[in-house]
Amino acid sequence: MASEKQYPMTEAGKQKLEEELEFLKTVKRKEVVERIKIARSYGDLSENSEYDSAKEDQAFVEGKISSLESMIRNAVIITEDELNTDEVGLGKTVTFKELPDEEEETYTIVGSAEADPLEGLISNDSPIAKALIGHKKGEEVKIQTPGGEIEVVIVDVQ
Numbered sequence: 001m002a003s004e005k006q007y008p009m010t011e012a013g014k015q016k017l018e019e020e021l022e023f024l025k026t027v028k029r030k031e032v033v034e035r036i037k038i039a040r041s042y043g044d045l046s047e048n049s050e051y052d053s054a055k056e057d058q059a060f061v062e063g064k065i066s067s068l069e070s071m072i073r074n075a076v077i078i079t080e081d082e083l084n085t086d087e088v089g090l091g092k093t094v095t096f097k098e099l100p101d102e103e104e105e106t107y108t109i110v111g112s113a114e115a116d117p118l119e120g121l122i123s124n125d126s127p128i129a130k131a132l133i134g135h136k137k138g139e140e141v142k143i144q145t146p147g148g149e150i151e152v153v154i155v156d157v158q
Contacts, residue, residue: 013114
């Protein structure tokens with residue numbers, strides 16, 4: 001049997017997943033069950049769009065619960081020792097300038113389970129993170145992106 005995928009994450013990231021799981025189990029699941037009960041009271045289920053919609057929502061919620069439980073069960077917490085280096089890595093916040101226009105960007109590299117690019121959290125599996133990991137402040141790095149190759153210089157690693 002193949003081992004389950006591990007999900008590297010910060011302690012805060014794991015806590016956020018646990019809170020989402022708790023919400024889904026205690027609030028969202030009950031809401032969906034109540035919608036199903038109400039839809040059943042409308043009669044013929046074969047032509048009941050309310051019932052179909054509620055069952056689809058139930059499948060989504062149960063799938064999300066299962067996914068979160070797996071991520072939490074297989075979480076690998078990034079330790080402080082791993083964060084106490086000056087090298088870009090998981091859990092680190094890196095600021096870099098794109099060359100030649102020197103537009104500055106800052107991202108925190110996290111595991112895929114807690115990635116949220118709009119919040120500045122990029123997955124360690126992303127092309128940018130993969131290229132930056134292992135490099136230090138001042139180094140120039142070439143990054144292959146879907147839009148083509150870019151070159152950056154690392155300004156700061158925290």
